[in-house]
Amino acid sequence: MTDWIKFMGTAGARFVVSKQLRSSAGTWCFFQGKNILVDPGPGTLKSCFSGDQVLNPELLDAVILSHRHLDHSTDVNVIVEAMTHGTFNRRGYLFAPSDAVEKYEPVVFSHVRSSVEGLEILKENGSYSLDSLYFETPVRHDHPAETYGLKFKLERGTVSFITDTKYSPDLIDSYRGSDLLIMNVLLKEPFPDRDIKHLDLMAAQKIIEAIRPRLAVMTHFGLTMLNNNPGLLAEQVTENTGVKVVAAVDDLIIELDRVL
Numbered sequence: 196m197t198d199w200i201k202f203m204g205t206a207g208a209r210f211v212v213s214k215q216l217r218s219s220a221g222t223w224c225f226f227q228g229k230n231i232l233v234d235p236g237p238g239t240l241k242s243c244f245s246g247d248q249v250l251n252p253e254l255l256d257a258v259i260l261s262h263r264h265l266d267h268s269t270d271v272n273v274i275v276e277a278m279t280h281g282t283f284n285r286r287g288y289l290f291a292p293s294d295a296v297e298k299y300e301p302v303v304f305s306h307v308r309s310s311v312e313g314l315e316i317l318k319e320n321g322s323y324s325l326d327s328l329y330f331e332t333p334v335r336h337d338h339p340a341e342t343y344g345l346k347f348k349l350e351r352g353t354v355s356f357i358t359d360t361k362y363s364p365d366l367i368d369s370y371r372g373s374d375l376l377i378m379n380v381l382l383k384e385p386f387p388d389r390d391i392k393h394l395d396l397m398a399a400q401k402i403i404e405a406i407r408p409r410l411a412v413m414t415h416f417g418l419t420m421l422n423n424n425p426g427l428l429a430e431q432v433t434e435n436t437g438v439k440v441v442a443a444v445d446d447l448i449i450e451l452d453r454v455l
C-alpha cells in the first residue's frame with residue numbers, strides 16, 4: 196500500500212476549535228508500514244471511527260506531540276490508551292517535548308506515559324527512528340510552548356510538518372529539501388499590535404518560495420484564514436510562487452505516490 200497522510204482535522208485557533216468550525220482532530224500518517232498520529236487534538240478518537248474509513252488507534256505504532264497546547268494534545272491520553280490496548284500491552288512509542296511530559300502539569304498522565312514501549316523526548320536537532328523510518332526535529336520553533344516541527348526522511352522523499360511557529364529565516368534552512376511541506380498557517384495577516392507566534396499567509400509564501408517543495412499543504416486555520424476562502428488563498432500562493440499549494444480540508448487524504 197502506498198504511503199498516505201489523512202488530515203483528520205484542520206482547525207488551528209482557539210475559536211475555530213471551541214466552535215468546531217473545523218475538526219480539531221490530529222493528522223494520521225501511514226509511512227513505510229508504520230501508523231503514526233501527529234497532534235491528537237480534541238475529537239481525534241471520535242474521528243478515528245467516523246467517516247468511511249475507520250482508522251483503528253489500536254494499530255498505531257507511534258503518537259507524536261509537536262507541543263503541549265490543547266489543540267494538539269487533548270486526546271493524547273485516550274489515544275495512547277487505545278494504542279497500548281488499554282495500557283495492558285506495552286507497545287507503541289510516544290514522542291513529545293519535555294514540557295509536555297516531564298515538568299509541571301504534564302499533558303500525558305503518568306500511567307499512560309509508563310504504558311508505552313518507548314517515550315522519547317523531542318529536542319532541537321533530534322533524530323529519531325521507528326525501525327527503518329526516520330524523522331528529525333531540526334529546530335525549536337518560536338512558540339509559547341516548547342514546539343518542534345517534523346521532517347520525515349522517507350524512501351520516496353522528505354515530508355515535513357512546520358507546526359505552530361512564528362516566522363524566522365531559520366525555518367527555511369531547517370526545512371530545506373522538503374518534497375512535501377505541510378505548514379500550520381493560522382493567520383491571513385499578522386495582527387499589527389500583537390505578537391502572535393504563528394505563521395501568516397505571507398510568511399508561509401516566503402518559506403514556500405525559498406524551499407520550493409513539490410507540493411505545499413496549508414492547514415491549522417484560524418478565523419482570518421477560514422473567512423477568506425483558504426482554497427482561493429492557496430491558489431494565489433501557487434500563482435505567486437509557481438509551487439503547487441493546496442489548503443487542507445477535514446478528512447483530506449494525500450497519497451504520497453501521487454505527489455512525490
Ligand SMILES: [Zn+2]
Nearest residue numbers: 207264266359
Ligand atoms: Zn495550534
Ligand SMILES: [Zn+2]
Nearest residue numbers: 262264338359
Ligand atoms: Zn500552539
